[in-house]
Amino acid sequence: MELKTPPSVHPAPPTFAAFQGVEIVGQSILAIVNGMELAQARALRILAENGITPLEAKTWYPMPSLLKSFSLVFEKIGPSTVRTIGRKIPDSAHFPPDIDTLEKGLRAVDLAYKMNHRGKGNIGGYHYEPVDKRNARMRCDNPYPCDLDYGLLEAITDRFRPKDSLWVRIEHDPKSCRRRGDGACTYNISW
Numbered sequence: 001m002e003l004k005t006p007p008s009v010h011p012a013p014p015t016f017a018a019f020q021g022v023e024i025v026g027q028s029i030l031a032i033v034n035g036m037e038l039a040q041a042r043a044l045r046i047l048a049e050n051g052i053t054p055l056e057a058k059t060w061y062p063m064p065s066l067l068k069s070f071s072l073v074f075e076k077i078g079p080s081t082v083r084t085i086g087r088k089i090p091d092s093a094h095f096p097p098d099i100d101t102l103e104k105g106l107r108a109v110d111l112a113y114k115m116n117h118r119g120k121g122n123i124g125g126y127h128y129e130p131v132d133k134r135n136a137r138m139r140c141d142n143p144y145p146c147d148l149d150y151g152l153l154e155a156i157t158d159r160f161r162p163k164d165s166l167w168v169r170i171e172h173d174p175k176s177c178r179r180r181g182d183g184a185c186t187y188n189i190s191w
Contacts (some may be wrong), residue, residue, distance in 0.1 A: 006037065008180030013102040019143060022119035023060040030057065032069065040076070044070045060118065063143070068144055079147040086151020090159065102168070103130065105160035106138060109152065113142065134165075134191050139176075141184035146177060153187055165191040 033162060047055055049072070050065040051117040074082050092117040096108045109126040115125050124142030126149075131137060140149045150172065157168035173186040 019063065019119060019121070019123055020119055021121070022063040022123045024063055024066055025094070025116050025118075026052075026061060027057040028089070028116035029055060029061060029066060031089040031092040032066075032073070032085050034092050034164075035088040036073075036077070036081060042077075042173045043069070043073075048075075061075060063117070063119075067143060070148070074145060074147070077143070082125070082145050082147040083151035086153075087155040088147040089148075089152050090155050099160065102157065102160040102162055103128075103136070105156045106136060106153075106189070109138070109156060124164055131188075136189045137173075138187045139184050140178075140187070140188060143178075146172060146185045149185060153189070157189065157191070162191055167191070 015173065020123050021157045028061050032047065032160060033043045033055070044053075047053065050068045052061050052065050052069065071084060073077075073085070087182065091113075093112055095112045096115070099105045099108050110128065113125055114123070125140075126186075127139040127141070129137045129139070138153060140146070150170065153170050161168050168189065168191040171188045173188055176182050176186040178185050178186055
C-alpha cells in the first residue's frame with residue numbers, strides 16, 4: 001500500500017471538541033489499549049485520569065473523556081501512536097458483518113461509528129462518496145484527530161484492498177482539516 005502522510009503535525013496537540021451528550025461504548029475504547037501494545041498500562045492510566053475506569057466493554061463513557069485521553073496520547077506519545085490506534089479500531093469496535101469489498105468496507109465505517117457512539121442530535125460520522133470505479137472520497141466530520149481517522153482508513157483499505165489492485169493510496173485533502181478548525185477532514189482514496 002502506498003501512503004501519503006497526513007498534514008504536518010503542529011507542535012502543540014490539537015484540541016478535539018466533543019459533541020455534547022455523545023457517548024462511546026467501552027468495546028471501542030479498547031482500541032486505545034490495543035493500539036498501545038507496548039504501553040497498555042500507560043493507556044489504561046491515561047484513560048483512568050480522564051474518568052474512564054474501570055474500562056468495561058459494555059459500559060458507555062462520555063466522549064469528552066475519551067477526547068481528553070486522545071489529546072494526552074497525542075501530546076505525550078505522539079501522532080503515530082494515535083494513527084496506530086486508528087488501525088486497531090476494526091479489531092476492537094463493533095463492525096458490521098459480511099463486508100467483502102473495499103466499497104462496502106468504506107461505507108460500513110459510518111455504520112460502525114454509529115454502532116459504537118450514541119447521543120442526541122449530530123454525532124458526526126464518516127461519509128463515503130464514490131468518484132469513479134477506482135476513486136472515492138471519505139469526509140470525516142467526527143471530533144476525533146485526523147491521525148486516528150487516517151489509521152482507521154488504512155486498516156479498512158488493507159483489509160479490503162481489491163485483488164486486482166497492487167496498492168491503495170490515501171491522501172488527506174489539504175483543503176479540509178479539523179486540525180486548523182474546519183468542520184471535517186476529507187480523504188481521497190484511489191486503488
